[in-house]
Amino acid sequence: MRFSSLGSGSEGNGLVVESGGTRVLIDCGFGLRDTASRLARLGLEPRALTAILVTHEHADHVGGVPAFAGRHGIAVWGSFGTLAAAAHRFDGLDRVCGFDSHVAFAIGDLEITPIPVPHDAREPTQFVLGDGAVRLGVLTDLGVSTPHVEATLSGCDALVLETNHCLDLLAGSDYPYPLKQRIAGRLGHLDNGSSAALLGRIDTSRLKHVVAAHLSQQNNTPAKARSALAEALGCTEDWIGIADQAEGFGWRDL
Secondary structure, X not given: OEEEEEEOOOOOOEEEEEEOOEEEEEOOXXXXXXXXXXXXXXXXXXXXXXXXXXXXXXXXXXXXHHHHHHHHOOEEEEEHHHHHHOHHHOOOOOOEEEEOOOOOEEEOOEEEEEEEOOOOOOOOEEEEEEOXXXXXXXXXXXXXXXXXXXXXXXXXXXXXXXXXXXXXXXXXXXXXXXXXXXXXXXXXXXXXXXXXXXXXXXXXXXXXXXXXXXOOOOOOOHHHHHHHHHHHXXXXXXXXXXXXXXXXXXXXXX
């Protein structure tokens, strides 16, 4: 099992998870050509994808899904609430599949465990993906953690974890006050300290990879995100990976 990012941030998101002959793309917030180019960087063609999993209906996660899935005949999966909220986007697609956000399901060689999360969307989910031997937790776009989130992520072999903003940088930014409230609120995004605290509450004994994701380009820095997560794990800062907007990150094996 391995995973890689096409890019992560407010301008577009995409994460590929592969096991055996199954390749799932979690979200697609990029245009047709850009998505194909980013996949090619990983040595993949669009037709190699088995499915696209959608976390929620915000444009930086779902914006590129309809055109890309339609062009290449790829199945799209989302929670029933997400599909209802984005129904107009998926008109005309042949293979759109809904799932219960509290029930695990399989796509090929991958078992998908959805995680309901607090975020300002209809029925947003994040995921743990496994192949029976190892498990990858993907957690971005939530305002606060929950006991269910932490129970589901405990014991994962790798985590892609939101570190969206530094509270001090956000407070001092020129963002309008309502936007600051939204980002830092219970239905917004995790700050560095909250993500670090989450790590302190779960079983991290099996972790081989931790990647900080969905960093704000205005209100965070890779150094700040790395420092917070490294302190929580008691590891060196260079062990923490970064999923950036332009490049994402290359393949990581489990």
